[in-house]
Amino acid sequence: MxxxxxxxxxxxxxxxxxxxxxxxxxxxxxxxxxxxMVAIMGSSGSGKSTLMNTLGCLDRPSTGEYVLGGKLVSAMxxxxxxxVRNEEIGFVFQSFELLPRQTALENVxxxxxxxxxxxxxxxRRRRALEALQRVGLGKRVDHRPNQLSGGQKQRVAIARAxxxxxxxxxxxxxxxxxxxxxxxxxxxxxxxxxxGGQTIIIVTHENDVAAHCRRVxxxxxxxxxxxxxxxxxxxxxxxxxxxxxxxxxxLEAQGAAA
Amino acid sequence: xxxxxxxxxxxxxxxxxxxxxxxxxxxxxxxGIIVGVASVTAxxxxxxxxxxxxxxxxxxxxxxxxxxxxNRPDNAPRTKFPWEKCRLNVNEARAIMEQCPSVKxxxxxxxxxxxxxxxxxxxxxxxxxxxxxAWHDAVGRKVLRGRPFSAIDVDTARQVALVNQAxxxxxxxxxxxxxxxxxxxxxxxxxxxxxGVVETLQARMFGMNSSQAEIFVPFSVAEKVLSGWYFMQxxxxxxxxxxxxxxxxxxxxxxxxxxxxxxxDPDTFRVAAIDQYINQxxxxxxxxxxxxxxxxxxxxxxxxxxxxxxxxxxxxxxxxEIGLRKAVGATSTAILLQFLLEAVTLTxxxxxxxxxxxxAMAIGLTLIPGANLExxxxxxxxxxxxxxxxxxVGVAFGMFPAIKASRLxxxxxxxxx
Ligand SMILES: Nc1ncnc2c1ncn2[C@@H]1O[C@H](COP(=O)(O)OP(=O)(O)OP(=O)(O)O)[C@@H](O)[C@H]1O
Ligand SMILES: [Mg+2]
Numbered sequence: 001m002x003x004x005x006x007x008x009x010x011x012x013x014x015x016x017x018x019x020x021x022x023x024x025x026x027x028x029x030x031x032x033x034x035x036x037m038v039a040i041m042g043s044s045g046s047g048k049s050t051l052m053n054t055l056g057c058l059d060r061p062s063t064g065e066y067v068l069g070g071k072l073v074s075a076m077x078x079x080x081x082x083x084v085r086n087e088e089i090g091f092v093f094q095s096f097e098l099l100p101r102q103t104a105l106e107n108v109x110x111x112x113x114x115x116x117x118x119x120x121x122x123x124r125r126r127r128a129l130e131a132l133q134r135v136g137l138g139k140r141v142d143h144r145p146n147q148l149s150g151g152q153k154q155r156v157a158i159a160r161a162x163x164x165x166x167x168x169x170x171x172x173x174x175x176x177x178x179x180x181x182x183x184x185x186x187x188x189x190x191x192x193x194x195x196g197g198q199t200i201i202i203v204t205h206e207n208d209v210a211a212h213c214r215r216v217x218x219x220x221x222x223x224x225x226x227x228x229x230x231x232x233x234x235x236x237x238x239x240x241x242x243x244x245x246x247x248x249x250x251l252e253a254q255g256a257a258a
Numbered sequence: 259x260x261x262x263x264x265x266x267x268x269x270x271x272x273x274x275x276x277x278x279x280x281x282x283x284x285x286x287x288x289x290g291i292i293v294g295v296a297s298v299t300a301x302x303x304x305x306x307x308x309x310x311x312x313x314x315x316x317x318x319x320x321x322x323x324x325x326x327x328x329n330r331p332d333n334a335p336r337t338k339f340p341w342e343k344c345r346l347n348v349n350e351a352r353a354i355m356e357q358c359p360s361v362k363x364x365x366x367x368x369x370x371x372x373x374x375x376x377x378x379x380x381x382x383x384x385x386x387x388x389x390x391x392a393w394h395d396a397v398g399r400k401v402l403r404g405r406p407f408s409a410i411d412v413d414t415a416r417q418v419a420l421v422n423q424a425x426x427x428x429x430x431x432x433x434x435x436x437x438x439x440x441x442x443x444x445x446x447x448x449x450x451x452x453x454g455v456v457e458t459l460q461a462r463m464f465g466m467n468s469s470q471a472e473i474f475v476p477f478s479v480a481e482k483v484l485s486g487w488y489f490m491q492x493x494x495x496x497x498x499x500x501x502x503x504x505x506x507x508x509x510x511x512x513x514x515x516x517x518x519x520x521x522x523d524p525d526t527f528r529v530a531a532i533d534q535y536i537n538q539x540x541x542x543x544x545x546x547x548x549x550x551x552x553x554x555x556x557x558x559x560x561x562x563x564x565x566x567x568x569x570x571x572x573x574x575x576x577x578x579e580i581g582l583r584k585a586v587g588a589t590s591t592a593i594l595l596q597f598l599l600e601a602v603t604l605t606x607x608x609x610x611x612x613x614x615x616x617x618a619m620a621i622g623l624t625l626i627p628g629a630n631l632e633x634x635x636x637x638x639x640x641x642x643x644x645x646x647x648x649x650x651v652g653v654a655f656g657m658f659p660a661i662k663a664s665r666l667x668x669x670x671x672x673x674x675x
Pocket of ligand 1: 015016017022023024042043044045046047048049050051
C-alpha cells in the first residue's frame with residue numbers, strides 16, 4: 001500500500017487556562033492517504049478545530065508525532081512550519097478570510113507573496129487567474145470581496161487555497177456561513193477537485209456535507225470515536241452517541257442563518 | 259528565509275493603499291513628521307541663502323586682504339607681555355612692506371577720537387583714522403570725487419582729509435555743488451582741506467554704529483596727535499588671493515623677528531585673513547543648523563510616538579488579517595517587514611510632504627524684500643538627510659508594533675473578533 005500523506009501518532013493537545021487544564025486532543029492516531037476526501041465530525045468542543053489546526057501545521061501538538069509527506073512536522077520550528085503551510089497546505093475558512101481592499105485576483109495571489117519561488121509578476125498573475133478559472137470565477141477577477149456573494153467569496157478562498165497545488169486542502173466548516181444551494185455548489189467544487197487528484201479534509205457539523213465525502217472521522221471528547229466509509233457512517237450515524245447534539249447544533253445553525 | 263523583490267514591491271503598494279484608505283488618520287499621524295521636516299528645510303534654506311549672500315559679499319571684499327592686530331597671548335603672564343609690548347608700531351608696518359615679497363601694500367589704521375567741525379556743524383568724539391595711501395587698494399575703497407592720498411601727503415604730513423559720503427552729509431559739506439571736495443574741516447582745532455570723498459560702506463558687516471560718517475587723514479598727521487592709549491591695526495593686501503597664505507606666513511615671520519620673540523614664545527599679535535572670518539561665519543551657521551536639528555529631533559520624536567500609536571492600532575485592527583497571512587505561509591520576519599515598511603512608507607511620505615512645504619517656504623523667503631535671503635534654497639544634502647531621518651523614525655517607532663504583529667499566534671489571530 002502507498003505510504004499515507006498524513007500520519008498522526010498519539011497526538012495530544014493540552015490547553016492551560018489559568019489553573020484549568022483542557023485536554024482538547026487525548027491521543028489521536030490517524031492516517032490519511034493520497035486523494036482521499038475525509039470529513040471530520042463531532043459535537044462542539046470535541047476537538048475538531050484543534051485537530052484541523054494541527055493537521056494544517058498552524059499549531060503544534062503537545063505530544064505525539066505528525067508526519068506530513070514523509071516529513072516530521074511535529075518537530076519543526078515556526079518558520080519551517082510557515083513554509084510547509086505555504087507550499088503544502090491550503091486552508092478554507094468558515095468566514096472566508098478575504099482581505100477586503102484587495103481584488104479577487106490579489107486575494108488569490110496572496111500565498112505567492114510569501115513564497116520565494118513564485119516566478120515573475122506575470123507568472124504569478126497567470127497562476128492566480130488559472131486558479132480562479134478552476135473555481136469558475138474567471139470573470140470576477142477584479143471584484144472586491146464586498147462585490148461578491150457568499151458562495152463567490154468562498155470560491156475565491158478555495159482558489160487561494162489550491163493556488164500552490166497543496167498536498168492537502170483543509171476546510172474548517174467551509175459551508176457554515178452559506179445557504180443550502182450554495183453549500184451544494186461548493187461541495188460539488190470540492191468533489192471536482194478531489195476527482196482531479198486533490199486530497200481534501202473537511203470539518204463539518206452537517207451530515208449532508210459529510211455525505212459528499214468518502215470517509216468520515218468522528219471525534220468525541222478529543223478521541224476518535226469512529227472512522228468509517230461515508231455510506232457505513234450514514235447507517236450508524238443515528239446511533240452514534242452525541243449525534244443528537246450534532247443535530248441540535250445543526251438546527252441552531254440553521255435557526256441563526258434564517 | 260528568502261523574500262522576493264515582489265514581496266517588497268507588493269508590501270509598499272499595500273502600505274500605500276492602507277495609508278490611502280485611512281487618509282485623514284494617516285495625515286494626522288504624519289503631521290509631526292511633516293511639520294518637523296518642513297521647518298528644518300525652511301531653516302536650512304534660509305541659512306543656505308544667508309551663507310551664499312555673506313560669502314559673496316566676502317568675496318567681493320577680496321580674499322587677498324589680511325589684517326594684523328595686537329594680541330596679548332592667553333595664559334601668558336601679564337608681566338612678561340605687557341600691553342605696550344603687544345601694541346603695533348608703525349615701524350612694523352614698514353618692515354612688513356620691505357621684507358614680505360607676497361605683500362603688495364600695507365597701511366596702518368589708527369583711530370583717534372577728535373572733535374570735527376565744519377562751517378555749520380560740530381561733532382564731538384568722532385573717530386578719525388590715520389592711514390597710508392595703500393589703504394585704498396587694501397580695503398578696496400575707491401575715491402568718488404577728488405583724489406586719493408598720495409605718498410607726498412604722508413611724507414610731508416599735509417593737513418588734508420578724505421571724508422566719506424555720510425560725513426559730507428552729516429557735516430553739510432556739500433555747498434555749491436562741490437560735493438565736499440575743496441571744503442575745509444577743523445580737526446582738533448586744525449584746518450584740513452578735504453581732497454577726496456570715498457564711498458560709504460553699505461551696512462557695516464558686524465558694526466552697529468548709528469553714524470556712518472568717517473574721516474581719514476594721512477597717518478603721519480594722526481601720529482602727531484597720538485598720546486597715551488590708541489588702537490592701531492594694519493591692513494595688508496597680498497599680491498593675489500592664491501598667495502594670501504604665504505603673505506600671512508611672511509607677515510608672522512617678520513613680526514616675530516622685529517619683536518625679537520624667541521622660539522617657543524607665543525605671538526603677541528594676530529594676523530587674520532578674510533578666510534578666517536568666512537570660517538567663523540560657517541561655524542556659526544553650523545551652530546544654528548545644529549540647534550535647528552535639535553528642534554526637529556524633538557518634533558520627529560513626537561511624530562514618531564504618533565506613528566507608533568497608529569501602528570499599534572493598525573496591528574490590533576488587522577489581527578485577523580495577520581492570522582490569515584501567517585496561515586498562507588507568512589513567516590514572522592515577513593510580517594515584521596510588512597509592518598515596518600508600512601511605518602516607513604508613512605514617515606517617508608510625511609517627510610516628502612514636509613520637504614515640499616519646506617521648499618515652498620524657501621521660495622517664499624526669497625520673496626521677502628530686504629531679508630537678504632534671495633539665495634535661500636534647499637540643498638540636496640538636506641533633502642537626503644530629511645528622508646533618511648524620516649525613514650529612521652519609521653523604523654525606530656514602527657519596530658515595536660511590527661514585532662507585536664510578527665509574534666501573533668496564527669490561530670489566536672484568526673479567532674480574533
Ligand atoms: N486556545 C485555546 N485555549 C483554551 N482552550 C481551548 C483553546 N482552543 C480550544 N480549546 C478547547 O479545546 C476544546 C476543543 O476545541 P475545538 O475548537 O477543537 O472544538 P471544535 O470541535 O472545533 O468545536 P466547534 O464545533 O464548536 O468548532 C474545547 O473544549 C475548547 O474550549
Ligand atoms: Mg471548530
